[in-house]
Amino acid sequence: MTVQNDNLTIAGKTFTSRFLLGTGKFSSKTALAESIAASNAEIVTVALRRIDIDQHEENIIQYIPKNVTLLVNTSGARNAQEALRIARLARESGCGNWIKVEVINDSKYLLPDNAETVKATELLVKEGFIVLPYMSPDLYIARELVAAGAATVMPLGSPIGSNKGLKTKELIQILINEIDIPIIVDAGLGAPSQAAEAMEMGADAVLVNTAVATAGNPQLIAQAFAEAVKAGRLAYLSGLPSEKICAEASSPLTGFLYE
């Protein structure tokens, strides 16, 4: 049995894949290209700081197929103004107007600065960018991002590169329950099972980088992640009997009223 038309829509653009791939840390551009192909990822993130526009070296963009949506991230931005400048440079350099806002002012944990992320999102949306902000899962901030015009919200599962999985699970679940724009779990997913878990919870998509790029066989694990994402999505659509926040079924306290 197949599920028809279960597409992911972001800012009016439709994607069949719910697996997004980051491009850092790969041992070669070829390994990256093979991983994109093996996972069928349709959205790929690239740090503007790593794109060599002057063509001194192999340009990473050449290894990303044309039909893949390029999502440039603002890696290196320490505040909203720097994120804005990086995004403008990306657009001027012909990298499109899809921007993953990454505002990080802590080089030890690489946790996003939520307040500056909201500011950056407001500024970028006003300038016509499609903005996908990376954030620490927080309901109030997510609501502010929605109000600012974000296309998605991208909460972290655990710190970037930590491979610790869904340490923020409860907080992400709240965002899934309450926020109507796509929730893409980003950062910290170290194994396909963790990606499946995020999808089973009802996340709309996941983004993975380190776990693929640093695996012994990136191509193979990229495929494993993509399939885990599909499996998790099917489980979610199946109406997986999950833990309920409220009690239901038997009514031990009020059953007597109806006896």
Place this chain on the structure above:
Amino acid sequence: MHFDLANIQDILSDQDPQLTERLAQEAARLTRQYFGRAISLYAPLYISNYCSCFCTYCGFNNHNHIPRLKLTADQIEQEMQKIAHSGIENILILTGESYQMTPLSYLKETVLISKKYFSSTALEIHPLEEEEYRELYLAGADSVTLYQETYNRSRYAEVHLSGKKKDYDFRYQAPERIARAGFRQISLGVLLGLSDLAEDLFALFSHLRQMEQAFPGVEYSLSFPRLRQIKGKDLSLSRIDNISFIKTICLARIYFPRIGINLSTRESPTLRDHAIELGVTRISAGSNTSVGGYSTADPERQNPQFDIADSRSVAEMLCMLKEHHFDPVLTDWRRIDNT
């Protein structure tokens, strides 16, 4: 792993090869997790060897009778063109420590020229006041490298005999001034061979930890230059062997998983090729450590700050990295207006 002096001393003095291997395994694992198989490349550019300091271990010291040179703006441009042509995008600009001969205006002019050729400009110069650092940051410099040389105050006094560099505290407090001025990258280090290694590492790590807490947004890196011979003359006070050196790199990685670790051409090709597996994330390539060494000075008459042990060109380094399954990174920053 919590670092304390006893722990560092024990690790450095333990002769068991298996301990070294365990450290290396852990350091390699952390490096791959946080940096993947990407290695950044940079090149040093010496623009002046004038120095008003007498540091007993340095080839540029003011008691060493070598021809003193300072590149003109045109010569700097010529050198930078040559380096940029090799593909290098990250430049490290170095001077001797002469406030008079390489004043702020000269440094600023150099940064402005550098902006034309490189996506990132780092400075390794004498310590400045906060306002002076800010001026260089606003001009377009991103990064400052400043080594305390040794954190042992009495040793510091013994080897820094005259000049502004005698002022330990002005140097020690400089990283804070650099951070307050807005720089995004700061590189700290000690000169290995000057003083007790364990004590210096402990003090360096403590300094870095303080900086991380006070200025979490700065990207930090560490360097561990070993004292080298200069024109065959050995100026080091104690030898740091390869085992201690590799343990030093591993300890830095284990204590600070996300920081960058730089390695210059002071080290041999064999050692560098192994060190990139263990924790080093940035290496220099095609280096020349003489003023004007890339294009302007006569190769026979050069006076390097130290003798280079790895003379491979940028192209050769790119080949080596690919052969070792590393992705060489030339571009890792895009200059955004620093104002």
